[in-house]
Amino acid sequence: MYQAPRGTADILPVEQPYWRYVERAIEEITRRYGYRRIDTPVFEETGLFRRSAGDYTDIVQKEMYTFEDRGGVSLTLKPEGTPAVCRAYLEHGMHNLPPPVKLYYISPIFRYDRPQAGRYRQHHQFGAEAIGSADPALDAEVIDMAWQFYRLLGLSGLTLELNSIGCKTCRPGYLAALKDYYCAHVARLCADCKARFEKNPLRLLDCKEPSCQEIADNAPRGLEHLCPDCSAHFAALQKYLAVLGIPATLNHRLVRGLDYYTRTVFEFQPSFEGRQSTIGGGGRYDDLIVELGGRPTPACGFATGIERIIINLKRQGLELPPPPAPAVFIAFIGEAAKEAAVRLAGELRREGIPAALGFGERSLKGRMREADASGARYAVIIGDEELAGGTVTLRDMRSATQEKVPAAALIPRLRRDIPA
RNA sequence: GUGGGUGUAGCCGAGGGGACUAAGGCGUCAGGUUGUGGCCCUGAAGAUCGAGGGUUCGAAUCCCUCCACCCACCCCA
Secondary structure, three states, rough: OOOOOOOOOOOOOOOHHHHHHHHHHHHHHHHHHHOEEEOOOOOEEEEHHHHHHHHOOHHHHHHEEEEOOOOOOEEOOOOOOOHHHHHHHOOOOOOHHOEEEEEEEEEEOOOOOOEEOOOOOEEEEEEEEEEOOHOOOOOOHHHHHHHHHHHHOOOOOOOOEEEEEEOOOHHHHHHHHHHHHHHHHEEEOOOOHHHHHHHOOOHHHOOOOOHHHHHHHHOOOOHHHOOOOHHHHHHHHHHHHHOOOOOOOEOOOOOOOOOOOOEEEEEEEOOOOOOOOEEEEEOOOOHHHEEEEOOOOEEEEEEHHHHHHHHHHHHHOOOOOOOOOOOOEEEOOHOOOOOOOOHHHHHHHOOOOOOOOOOOOOOHHHHHHHHHHHHOOEEEEHHHHHHOOEEOOOEEEOOOOOEEHHHHHHHHHHHHHHOO
């Protein structure tokens, strides 16, 4: 028997109400903040992601689904949404639109990870990108939108962690200070950190290894090495967040897994368990558009995992109403009546009335059991009697009462009795 | 990628070397007389006990290898 590939999942009918619930919230929140939807292909040229995320990130080094098509082009299944949106922004000359250009997406995301609770090889993200402004008020607005989005969903107990990792002016100085400090401690670092020391020193701060943490605790802090501009930007952002009533916790060790971030970075953590269960995050990426061949264009965005949102909604005990039942179940008795039943089902549906028709051979009793199981409010019974009299038996399943009504009167009658 | 746990019908789940021709519940299907549901009663279908190999007279039960899921690390959403 075939199974869904490892780390992927079917989203079964019982799960769909949660997805629809989240999608509706996305629609509502993006409407409020003025974002317009964009959909990009599931795969892009591999270079786009390598360029964007950075060659030494885990995503690029070991998590991409990369393949060559028959024309020899290297393609990669989208491992994150931002580069694809930026590519589309550039490709379609959106820099000619009044900035900031605000775009959102709901997209499958692919990463070759070892699956675990809330971690899949294919998952789905809602992301938003605001391209074309360096104003810290935009950072605040992006964070506010994410925050209000979770609130709208009814997710409680989230915490927002915030940090600034500087820009290309101040980061080199900080990295140098960091390396200076770490030089003396290299011998005591874990194997991963030894590699990070060489390739991606910022990540040193993020190591969970107790011995490394101890070292990281005393490492020079990025916030103290920000250049005046970045420092002012970060101060302004915090001011605006305060104005918006968004409680942010400073985490000087917060570094994101993508190299393109500048200045603002943030993550949302659920209160439940494990810090490694980030539900969403984002930041500013002022150099990415240039990196991809555009003019200097500051930008800011965030993304959140839909599966993780749903996990948390369930943990909170969110109950969603069951899917709607048909209004009418049509039960026929005999072949002649079946033809009338097929016709009636078609008519009801064309009138906008959800109707279910029984299939196959069954006793009337079995048919009524089927009608009951369908959850239909009404059953319409058609047999020889009804056929002969040009009527139809309309049974109210709830009150268990029924009456014969003229066939022609059925639709008006249902129209009247079925609440829209 | 590392370490640990789990794997019995569509779902939940008992059984941990011979009494298993694998319990029970949910669900499905049929019947409980003649054209009628929900409760109830009866019956049926549905499982090569995750897959493959091994030990044994005998394996769902023990061992090995895979696969999948779960948990932690890692990483992130």
